[in-house]
Amino acid sequence: xxxxxxxxxxxxxxxxxxxVQYGERRAVSGLTVTVRPGEIYGLLGSNGAxxxxxxxxxxxxxxxxxxxxxxxxxxxxxxxxRTKEEIGYVPETSMLYDSLTPREFLEFVAGxxxxxxxxxTARARTYALAxxxxxxxxxxxxxxxxxxxxxxxxxxxxLHAPRLLVLDEPLNGLDPRSVRIVKDLLRRYVTESGRGxxxxxxxxxxxxxxxxxxxxxxxxxxxxxxxxPELRGRIESGDASLEEIFLRLTREDEGLSDAxxxxxxx
Amino acid sequence: MGWREAWRLGGVAFGExxxxxVYAFRQGNLVPVTSSKSLVxxxxxxxxxxxxxxxxxxxxxAIGAAAxxxxxxxxxxxxxxYVIPATVLDTGxxxxxLTLDAAFLWWTGLQxxxxxxxxxxxxxxxxxxxxxxxxxxxxxxLYFRLFDLPIVTVLLVTPVALGLALxxxxxxxxxxxxxASVVFALALSLVxxxxxxxxxxxxxxxxxxTAVRWTLLVLWLLPSFAILGFVTTGFRFxxxxxxxxxxxxxxxxxxxxxxxxxxxxxxxxGVAAHGTRDVGLxxxxxxxxxxxxxxxxxxxxxxxxxxxxxxxxxxxxxxxTTAVAPATTHRLHPQAAxxxxxxxxxxxxxxxxxxAFLLLLPILDxxxxxLLTVVDAPRASAAQGLAIGTVTAAALLATFFGPAFxxxxxxxxxxxxTLPLRDRSVVLGKATLICLIYVVASAIVLALASxxxxxxxxxxxxxxxxxxxxxxxxxxxxxWLFRRxxxxxxxVANLYxxxxxxxxxxxPGLIVAAAPLVAYAxxxxxxxxxxxxxxxxxxxxxxxxxxxx
Numbered sequence: 121x122x123x124x125x126x127x128x129x130x131x132x133x134x135x136x137x138x139x140v141q142y143g144e145r146r147a148v149s150g151l152t153v154t155v156r157p158g159e160i161y162g163l164l165g166s167n168g169a170x171x172x173x174x175x176x177x178x179x180x181x182x183x184x185x186x187x188x189x190x191x192x193x194x195x196x197x198x199x200x201x202r203t204k205e206e207i208g209y210v211p212e213t214s215m216l217y218d219s220l221t222p223r224e225f226l227e228f229v230a231g232x233x234x235x236x237x238x239x240x241t242a243r244a245r246t247y248a249l250a251x252x253x254x255x256x257x258x259x260x261x262x263x264x265x266x267x268x269x270x271x272x273x274x275x276x277x278x279l280h281a282p283r284l285l286v287l288d289e290p291l292n293g294l295d296p297r298s299v300r301i302v303k304d305l306l307r308r309y310v311t312e313s314g315r316g317x318x319x320x321x322x323x324x325x326x327x328x329x330x331x332x333x334x335x336x337x338x339x340x341x342x343x344x345x346x347x348x349p350e351l352r353g354r355i356e357s358g359d360a361s362l363e364e365i366f367l368r369l370t371r372e373d374e375g376l377s378d379a380x381x382x383x384x385x386x
Numbered sequence: 387m388g389w390r391e392a393w394r395l396g397g398v399a400f401g402e403x404x405x406x407x408v409y410a411f412r413q414g415n416l417v418p419v420t421s422s423k424s425l426v427x428x429x430x431x432x433x434x435x436x437x438x439x440x441x442x443x444x445x446x447x448a449i450g451a452a453a454x455x456x457x458x459x460x461x462x463x464x465x466x467x468y469v470i471p472a473t474v475l476d477t478g479x480x481x482x483x484l485t486l487d488a489a490f491l492w493w494t495g496l497q498x499x500x501x502x503x504x505x506x507x508x509x510x511x512x513x514x515x516x517x518x519x520x521x522x523x524x525x526x527x528l529y530f531r532l533f534d535l536p537i538v539t540v541l542l543v544t545p546v547a548l549g550l551a552l553x554x555x556x557x558x559x560x561x562x563x564x565x566a567s568v569v570f571a572l573a574l575s576l577v578x579x580x581x582x583x584x585x586x587x588x589x590x591x592x593x594x595x596t597a598v599r600w601t602l603l604v605l606w607l608l609p610s611f612a613i614l615g616f617v618t619t620g621f622r623f624x625x626x627x628x629x630x631x632x633x634x635x636x637x638x639x640x641x642x643x644x645x646x647x648x649x650x651x652x653x654x655x656g657v658a659a660h661g662t663r664d665v666g667l668x669x670x671x672x673x674x675x676x677x678x679x680x681x682x683x684x685x686x687x688x689x690x691x692x693x694x695x696x697x698x699x700x701x702x703x704x705x706x707t708t709a710v711a712p713a714t715t716h717r718l719h720p721q722a723a724x725x726x727x728x729x730x731x732x733x734x735x736x737x738x739x740x741x742a743f744l745l746l747l748p749i750l751d752x753x754x755x756x757l758l759t760v761v762d763a764p765r766a767s768a769a770q771g772l773a774i775g776t777v778t779a780a781a782l783l784a785t786f787f788g789p790a791f792x793x794x795x796x797x798x799x800x801x802x803x804t805l806p807l808r809d810r811s812v813v814l815g816k817a818t819l820i821c822l823i824y825v826v827a828s829a830i831v832l833a834l835a836s837x838x839x840x841x842x843x844x845x846x847x848x849x850x851x852x853x854x855x856x857x858x859x860x861x862x863x864x865x866w867l868f869r870r871x872x873x874x875x876x877x878v879a880n881l882y883x884x885x886x887x888x889x890x891x892x893x894p895g896l897i898v899a900a901a902p903l904v905a906y907a908x909x910x911x912x913x914x915x916x917x918x919x920x921x922x923x924x925x926x927x928x929x930x931x932x933x934x935x
Contacts, residue, residue, distance in 0.1 A: 179804040204806035215801055217730065219737040224730070227718045231726030232805045240718040260737060 130193025131156055132284040132316025133178065137187035140173040140340075147173040148340040150187070155284070155316040160306055162331030163320040164366055170340035171320040172212050175288045178318065179209045191284055192314075205233070208277035212288040212320075214269035218262035222253065222272045225261060226279060233280040240279060247275040250301055266293040274302065285309065285317040291326060303330055328362040338370040392520045396527030399507040403498075403528065404433040406507075434535075439889065440494055441539040444487060448540070451483045452547035455659075470624070471664030474631050476552070476656030477649065478624035480560065484648035487540050488567040488574075491533055495575025497740045498532050499582065525697045533572065540564050552659035559658035562679070563651025566686045570647075573689040576696060582739055596736055603742040604750075631665045644671050645678035654679060723807060727815025728822075731794050744790050745823060748783035752776055752827035756834030773835040774848055778903055780827035781852050785859040785899040788820040789891045792867045809868055810930050817860035817929070824856045825849075847911055852902055855918035858925045859898040863891045865929030898925065 133155035140148040148170040155161040165171045176182040177189050180200045189196045191203040217225055223244075230240035248254050251271040256264055261272065270293045277285060285306070291299050306317055307330070321327050327334055328348055335345040344351055344365070352360050355368045367373035454461055455476055462470040470478075508525055516524070530537070544564045549557020630640035643649055653665065653675060667675070721729060735741035755776040795802065795812070828849040836842060898921055906914035 181800055181803055201806045201808065204804060207804070209801075209804045211801060211804075217734060219734040220730065223718065224733050227720055228726050228730045229805065230718050230720035231729075232723050232807045232811075233720075234723070235720050237717075237719055240720050244718055 130190060132159075132192060132314070133161075133286075133318055134190040134193075135174070135178070135187070136190075138174065138177060138184055138189060139186035140170070140177055140182055141185040146340055148177070148337075151337070151340070151342055153335050153342065153345070155318050157314045157316060158310050159332045160310055160317040160319055160330055162327040162334040163318060163337060164322075164324070164327055164334055164362075165320075165337035166370060166372065169337040169370075171337055172288055173340075174337070175212075175286055175318065175320055178286055179207055180204060205280075206283050208280065208282035208285045210270075210273045210277045210285075210287045210290045212292075214266060214273055214293075216261050216269060216272065219260060221258050221260055222248075222264075222275075223257045225272060226276055229276045230279055235280055243279050243281070244275060247278060250305075251275070251298055267295055267298065270294055271298060278305075283315050285315075285319075287317065288320045289322070290319070291321070291323070299326075306330060324361065324363040324366060334362070336366055336369050338372075344369040388520065389523060391516075392523030392527055395511060395516065395520070395524035396531065399511060399524065399528045400531045401430065402507045403502060403532075405429040437535040440490060441535045444490060444536055444539045445543045447483060447486055448544040448547045451479050452551035455479055455548075456551035470628055471631070472660040473653075473656040473662070473664040474628050475624070476556075476659055477653045477665065478620070478627050480548075480563070480652035480655050481623070481627075481649050482620050483544070484563050484567045484652060487544070487564065488571045488648075491536060491540070491568060491571030492574045492578075493743075494533060494536060495571065496578065496743060499575065499579045499739070502532070502579075522694065522697070526694050529572070529576075529693075529697045537568050540568055548655065552655070556655050556659035559655040560651065562683060562686075563648055563655065566651060566682050567648065569686045569689050569693070573693055576693060578739065580696075596733075599736045600742075603736065603739060604746060633666055636668070636670055637666070640666060641670055641674035645674040645681075647678070647682050650675050650678035650682065723811035724814040724818065727807075727812050728819050731791060731816065731819055734794055741791065741794060744787040745819075747787065748780045748823050748827045749830065751783060752780050752830045753834070755779065756831040773831050773845055776831045776835075777828045777845075777849055777852065780831070781824050781856050781899050781903075782896060784820050784824040784827070784856060785863070785895045786892045788816070788860050788895065789863040789867060791816050791819060792864060792871075795871070813861065813864045813868060813929050816864055817857055820860040821853060821857050824853065844911070848906070848914075851906075851911055851915040851918055852899075853918070854915075854922040855899050855902045858918070858921040859895040861922075861925050861929035862898055863895040865925075866891055866894075868929075 131154050133153070135151055135153045138148050138151040139146065147168075151170070151174060153161070153163075153174075163171045163174065173182060177184050178191070178196065180196055180203070183197060191206050194203050194206075196203045217228070220228065226240070226244050230244075248257060251274070253268065253271050253275070256268055261269060264272070270290070274290060277287070291302060294302065303326070306319070309315060310317055319327070319331060333345065333347055334351070336343045336351075344354055346354070348362055348365070351362075351365045351369070352358055355365055357364065357368075360368070364373075367376065458472055458475045458479075459469045462468070462475055507528065511521060511524060541561075541564055545557045545561050548560050627643065630637055630643055633640060644653060656665070657667070665671075720726065731741075732745075735745050756773070832842065832845060832849070835845070901921065902914040902918040905917040
């Protein structure tokens, strides 16, 4: 797809000095991250590391306490509606309109995103066939399995062919076939001019396999960023896996063997 | 484990339910960016406030009825121009009171049911090593606590108020009646809840499926409409009761009325207060009364046992879905944003009884009153007045219930906020829905009354003149709710947890909707139209202006 000349310019995502705070608790502290064109950027972190808060700031669900978030050069707090048009988002939990069927839900999303009927239908049909969702297209979402709900969310995020995909644990609940499809889809997705993907996950294997660069968050602070070989260099271990890099950078390897031994004694 | 443990577990489950009722996290709301410590107490407080409002309303009804009957002869004389016999008046008024008690409690159950189902509090309890009897007790306690303060209010205030107004015998005699109303309301809530999950929630989409869902919803809600219709036509019932009570000799109609719930309990109270002299209580009627009372008391006992046995199943009633997946073309028909919001709300309402009720009530009320207009109006000019009165009721009902549609925004709120959807589109979509309810109700009245109304043009002009005021009222209500939601950072409330907001915001809305009606009464149609259009011109910028999120 050619880039619309009226589209805003700049990298798909530029986060500068982001601070997110809930009451007195600081979830993200001065985070700076850029997702470059053609890049799948993996955001890694333990539970409560600040991944979801970062993502919520990007999609306009949380107002940053400080710092700036720009999508293709547009500030999300100043041009929220415009940036939302550029983003396709899959949330961490599949909170949808349970009363609607997938068709009704996608119709609503397509209406809000001002898609024409033929484009929306063609894209929905393609993705529904790919995810084998066609037999559940008229079932209310409340009756669908978690994995199927996740597929509906993925289709909704892709329906308007956004230039930035923001995916918070998008593979949760998906069957192996669908995981494979999503991975292939994302790889091909970013080959189109100017597109980018921000991808949050706990699964190190997926991140290592899929992401061009990763950022490792711990306690709301970026502990390391780069390609896997670059991160190996940081911990001075030439053959370390991403899991080992993660544990070292977040210092979660400290006391790990003791914890495992403790479990073994029980 | 025993009752003490069940009470503790039921309390924990109710705390979670209150929390979900207010913040709706399981339905897709976002955790507010404030201190999380205050969320749980605030949730409990908000639910308690709503219960207190329903309870205050029920207490007012009981005290009002008792005050009315305390000086019944004088009040009925000033209202109707003659004195209605005391026992007949007692029976009529108390029949209305018991019906309203049951209706309000059932209504409360309808509102909280989707939250109870989506909160999954009962399935979570069932995964823990809790023995069967304790689990059943905890589930029953949880269910009872949905209604606790309103129930206690009905059970205590009604007998005490009537005891003070009509004497201790009457106060005691009403007790079986209020117990029956409470138990029937709880049982009806559960029955309708199960029906909802089985037949409506999982019903498939598409044109045919939508028609089936709406038909089921109308069927399901008919009893509650009948109750409200009874309230609307209460005076007619009172006159009918007076006529049959005065009849001499056998009367099948009288026996039937005396045996119909909740008349036996109301009549027994009337008899306890004023004796049998006014109510034509011959042997057949007395037998009908006794049999009716015994039957309903038996049904109360059976319902209570059934409730206790079945309540545990509510947490995991299987959702009824079509056995064979329907063939589909996957054709999408996207609409402009405001229409997309309207369509989404209609689709959600078609699978959510609480919202369907709000939408159908003004329309079915118009059907009932429109039919009465056709049947009853003695002459065309009276029909015209009745038709205009019915349209007025439709405008006020649509305005009163309108804000409740805002609560749909609770669903998937966090996801919805990530879409490029302007607040203006949401307000326009919901305001259009409110106007649509008014227009459909008015069209039904016009169609039904067309045979009797001698000047349909005037009627049509009245409907059109009020329309801008209905839209302006919707703008006031929704504009205020949106501002509040943005300021608070989360959706205002659902009906169970934030009823007081819906009541409060309806007041300015009702004033805006009623102003042109007052103008019509004073100066006729031209002033009415000017006031309505003026209101719309002044209030539109409030709802549709302002910065976008």
